[in-house]
Amino acid sequence: MEGATAGGTGVSALLKRFDYQKYSSFIALIVLFAISAALSPFFLRPGNLVNILTQVSYTAMIGLGQAFVIITAGIDLSVGSLVAFNSTVGLILLNAVMSGNGGEGLALVVGIGATLAIGFVSGLFNGFLVTRGKLAPFIVTLGTMAVFRSLALFIGDAGEITSQSQTFAAIGLANILIFPVPVWVMLLLAAVMDIILNRTRYGRYLSAVGSNSRVALFAAINVNRVKLVAYTITGVIVSISAILLATRFNAVSTSNTGVGYELDSIAAVIIGGTPITGGRGSIWGTIVGAIVLGIINNMLNLLSVSPYLQGTVKGLVIIGAVYIQRQRA
Amino acid sequence: MSGVLLSTVGIGKEFSSVPVLANVTIEILSGEILGIIGENGAGKSTLMKILSGVYTPSSGSLFFEGKPVVINEPLDAKRLGISLIPQEFNLIKELTVYDNVFLGSELRARGGLLDTRAMKRRTTELLAELGVEIPPEEKIENLSTAQKQMVEICKAVSLEAKLLIMDEPTTVLTPYEIDILFKLMRRLKASGTTIIYISHKLKEVKAICDRVMILRDGELVDTRPIADITITEMAQRMVGRELSQVFPEKNPPEAEVVIEVRGLTVPGLIEDISFQVRRGEILGLAGLVGAGRTEVAETIMGIRKRTSGEILLHGKPARIANPRDAVRSSINYLSEDRQGTGILTSFSVVQNATLVSLESYCRSILDLIDRRAEREATLGHMKRFSIKARSLETRLEFLSGGNQQKVSLAKTIDPGPSVLIADEPTRGVDVSAKQEIYRLLSALAREGLACILISSEQEEIIGMCNRVIVMKEGRAMGTLEGAGINEEEIMFLATGAGEGVR
Structure with missing residues (x-):
C-alpha cells in the first residue's frame, strides 16, 4: 500500500521502512535466545525454558499494569511492597479462617478475596493521590512503597507466614498442558491487556493522556479517571501476582517477598519498547522484556557467573535498551 | 546592497x-x-x-x-x-x-x-x-x-x-x-x-x-x-493557478438562538460578557492579543471557572463544568494553541480526527473501537479538507502545520457540534488552505452551525462574520454589524481610542 506510492526500490526500501523500534525487543529476544542456545547445551532443554517462563511470569504480570501506568506518563514504585503487604494480609486471614473451623474452601475464598480487595484499594489509593492530590506519581508511589512494606512487616511481625492450606499450594504448582498456572495467567492477562490498549476507547485515552494531558483534557477526556483506572488495574494485577507467588512457596516472607519487583517490572516495560515518557506502549513487548531479563539471569546461572554480578548485567541491559530507543527515535 | x-x-x-x-x-x-x-x-x-x-x-x-x-x-x-x-x-x-x-x-x-x-x-x-x-x-x-x-x-x-x-x-x-x-x-x-x-x-x-x-x-x-x-x-x-475570491458569500443567519451567554465573568480575565449566536450565524470576537477572547472560549468550554454568568443552549441553562460537559452539550472548540492543546503529534491522522468523538465509534459493552467506521469517517474529512498525508496512519508530527491544523479542525467538527468556537483557525496556514477553511466554516454555518470566530486577522473577521464583538482588556467594547464591520471601527474599539469621547 504505502510502498507502492514511494516508488518501490524493492527490498531495500522495505527494510528502510521496517519499524525497528517497534520490534527491537523481539529482535533482541531472538538474538539472545540464539546466543544462549549456542553457549549452553542445557539452555534449550524444555524444562529449563519452562522454568524461565515461570520465573519471569510474576514480574511480567506486574509489568503489564506498570505498562499502563507508564503509558499515562506515570510510574508505580509501590508494586513490590504491595506484593508483600496484600499476600501477608491474605495468608493471615486464610489461616485465621482455617483455624477457626471455617473449612478450607471458605478460607481460600476469604484469603484470595482479601488479597484482591487490598490490591484494588491500594491501587485506587495511589491513583487518588496522583489525580485528586495532584502529586507526582514518583513521589506518591515512593511513599506508598515504604508504607506497604512497613505495614507488611508490622502485621506479619517481620517474619514468614506459611499457609495452612495444602490446596492453596496446589494451585501454584499445577500444570495445565506443559505450562504451570502462573504462565497461563500471564499470557491470558497479556492478551486481555493488549486488547484493552489497542482496541478499546480506554486504551486510546490512555495513550492520549500520556502523550499530552492538556490536549486530552481539551478533547473532553476524563483525564483523572483514565489515570485512576490505570493505577487500580495495576493494584489488582499485583494481587494476582502476589497470590500466585504465595502459592508457589505456600508462604510469604514479609521482608523478602516482592523486593526489587518494581525495578524488574519497570525494566520489562522499558526493554519492551514503551518510552518512560509515556504516550504509547507495548503489552507483548513488556512480556518479551521480562523474558529477556529472565534469559539473562538463566544464562548467567548456567555459565556459573556469580549471582552478585547479575544485577550489573541487568542494569547495563536496561540502560542499553533505552539508549537504542533514543537513537531510533 | x-x-x-x-x-x-x-x-x-x-x-x-x-x-x-x-x-x-x-x-x-x-x-x-x-x-x-x-x-x-x-x-x-x-x-x-x-x-x-x-x-x-x-x-x-x-x-x-x-x-x-x-x-x-x-x-x-x-x-x-x-x-x-x-x-x-x-x-x-x-x-x-x-x-x-x-x-x-x-x-x-x-x-x-x-x-x-x-x-x-x-x-x-x-x-x-x-x-x-x-x-x-x-x-x-x-x-x-x-x-x-x-x-x-x-x-x-x-x-x-x-x-x-x-x-x-x-x-x-x-x-x-x-x-x-x-x-x-x-x-x-x-x-x-x-x-x-x-x-x-x-x-x-x-x-x-x-x-x-x-x-x-x-x-x-x-x-x-x-x-x-x-x-x-x-x-x-x-x-500556480488563478485564485478566485478569498471569502465565500455570507449567509443570513436564521432566527433561532442556539447559544446565549449572559454576564460571563472570570475575575481578572473577563468581565460581564454577554452575547447570542443564532443558527447559521458567524459571530466574530475581535480585539488585540490578550484582550480576553480565548479566555471567553475557555470559560464557555468549562476549562476556566466562571464566578458568575450563565450559558444557555436553545434557551435552557446548560451546566458546563469541564470540556466533557461542553462537548456533551454539543459545543466544540478549535483551540488556538495547536501543539499545546489541539493535536497529539504522536497520534495518527485517524486517532486525532476521532479523539473527541471516539465514543460514537465504539461498539458493545467492551467499548471496542470500530476501526473501519473510524477510517471511513477520517477519509471523508481528508477529502473534504484536502488533508495531505501519506496515509491515515501517518503520525501528525510528520505533517506540515497547515495540514495539522486541518486535522485539528476535523477533530473538532467530527462530533457534529451545534456550536463551534474556532480560535485563530487559520494561524500559520497558507493561502489556499485558508480559503478551504473559510469555505468549510461557511458551509457548516449554512447547514445550521452557530459559530464563534476568534481572529486577530482583521480581514478574516471582516470577510467572514455576520456580527462582531470587539473586546479590550476582558470587556466587550461594542458590537458591529453589517457595513459597520470595518477596519477603522474594529481598531477604534480594540485600542480604546474612543474611550472618554463617547
Whole structure:
C-alpha cells in the first residue's frame, strides 16, 4: 500500500521502512535466545525454558499494569511492597479462617478475596493521590512503597507466614498442558491487556493522556479517571501476582517477598519498547522484556557467573535498551 | 546592497526518498530583506533549516561570502553568523531577559562565575539600540508574545548575526506590534544585517521586503524585486493557478438562538460578557492579543471557572463544568494553541480526527473501537479538507502545520457540534488552505452551525462574520454589524481610542 506510492526500490526500501523500534525487543529476544542456545547445551532443554517462563511470569504480570501506568506518563514504585503487604494480609486471614473451623474452601475464598480487595484499594489509593492530590506519581508511589512494606512487616511481625492450606499450594504448582498456572495467567492477562490498549476507547485515552494531558483534557477526556483506572488495574494485577507467588512457596516472607519487583517490572516495560515518557506502549513487548531479563539471569546461572554480578548485567541491559530507543527515535 | 552574502547551488533535500526540495539555486544579497513565500509544504521551512544547520542537504552546495561552506549543525551556522528566529520561541521562561540573551554564550567574570552586571549592561545597550523598552531583569514568562520576539531578535543581534532568518514572525503579533517589528527590521537593515523574511501575509511581504522568492512544491518558481510584483501575482505564483475570491458569500443567519451567554465573568480575565449566536450565524470576537477572547472560549468550554454568568443552549441553562460537559452539550472548540492543546503529534491522522468523538465509534459493552467506521469517517474529512498525508496512519508530527491544523479542525467538527468556537483557525496556514477553511466554516454555518470566530486577522473577521464583538482588556467594547464591520471601527474599539469621547 504505502510502498507502492514511494516508488518501490524493492527490498531495500522495505527494510528502510521496517519499524525497528517497534520490534527491537523481539529482535533482541531472538538474538539472545540464539546466543544462549549456542553457549549452553542445557539452555534449550524444555524444562529449563519452562522454568524461565515461570520465573519471569510474576514480574511480567506486574509489568503489564506498570505498562499502563507508564503509558499515562506515570510510574508505580509501590508494586513490590504491595506484593508483600496484600499476600501477608491474605495468608493471615486464610489461616485465621482455617483455624477457626471455617473449612478450607471458605478460607481460600476469604484469603484470595482479601488479597484482591487490598490490591484494588491500594491501587485506587495511589491513583487518588496522583489525580485528586495532584502529586507526582514518583513521589506518591515512593511513599506508598515504604508504607506497604512497613505495614507488611508490622502485621506479619517481620517474619514468614506459611499457609495452612495444602490446596492453596496446589494451585501454584499445577500444570495445565506443559505450562504451570502462573504462565497461563500471564499470557491470558497479556492478551486481555493488549486488547484493552489497542482496541478499546480506554486504551486510546490512555495513550492520549500520556502523550499530552492538556490536549486530552481539551478533547473532553476524563483525564483523572483514565489515570485512576490505570493505577487500580495495576493494584489488582499485583494481587494476582502476589497470590500466585504465595502459592508457589505456600508462604510469604514479609521482608523478602516482592523486593526489587518494581525495578524488574519497570525494566520489562522499558526493554519492551514503551518510552518512560509515556504516550504509547507495548503489552507483548513488556512480556518479551521480562523474558529477556529472565534469559539473562538463566544464562548467567548456567555459565556459573556469580549471582552478585547479575544485577550489573541487568542494569547495563536496561540502560542499553533505552539508549537504542533514543537513537531510533 | 552590495554583493552576495549567501548562495546555494542546486540544493535538494529528501526525506526517506521523498523529495521536499529540489535543485534550489538562490543568491541572497548583502543587506537586503528577502521575502520567501510559498504554500504549506512548499519547502520554505526545509530550506531555512538547511541554512541554519538543522538539516543537512541531500545534494547541492552552499557558499557564504563567496567561500564554499558546510553547515552540518546549528553551531556551524552560528559561527558563520546565521541566526534563525523560529515560530516557536526558544526562550527559557523561568530565566530573565539578559539570561536568555546570553544563553550559551554567557559572559564570565574572573573565577568562572557569571558576570551578571556585564550581561545586564550589554542587554540594556542592545535593547536600546533596537529601540525596545523591556527591563533586562524581567522574567520571560512575564513578557508579551511580541516582547518575547524582541528578546529573540536581541539574542540574534548579540551574536552579531549577519543573516537573520525570521519564520512567520508576525502571526502572533497585533498590527501595532507588527509596526514596531518592521521599524526594527528597517533599522537592522540600515546597519547592514541581511534578513530573510518568511510569511504567509503577502501584504506584509510587499511592505517590508526588497525582493521576493516564491517556492512551490519544493522548487524555486520565481525571484523578483518587490516593486515588480503585485500581491495578487504573488498569490497566483504560489498556488500556480488563478485564485478566485478569498471569502465565500455570507449567509443570513436564521432566527433561532442556539447559544446565549449572559454576564460571563472570570475575575481578572473577563468581565460581564454577554452575547447570542443564532443558527447559521458567524459571530466574530475581535480585539488585540490578550484582550480576553480565548479566555471567553475557555470559560464557555468549562476549562476556566466562571464566578458568575450563565450559558444557555436553545434557551435552557446548560451546566458546563469541564470540556466533557461542553462537548456533551454539543459545543466544540478549535483551540488556538495547536501543539499545546489541539493535536497529539504522536497520534495518527485517524486517532486525532476521532479523539473527541471516539465514543460514537465504539461498539458493545467492551467499548471496542470500530476501526473501519473510524477510517471511513477520517477519509471523508481528508477529502473534504484536502488533508495531505501519506496515509491515515501517518503520525501528525510528520505533517506540515497547515495540514495539522486541518486535522485539528476535523477533530473538532467530527462530533457534529451545534456550536463551534474556532480560535485563530487559520494561524500559520497558507493561502489556499485558508480559503478551504473559510469555505468549510461557511458551509457548516449554512447547514445550521452557530459559530464563534476568534481572529486577530482583521480581514478574516471582516470577510467572514455576520456580527462582531470587539473586546479590550476582558470587556466587550461594542458590537458591529453589517457595513459597520470595518477596519477603522474594529481598531477604534480594540485600542480604546474612543474611550472618554463617547
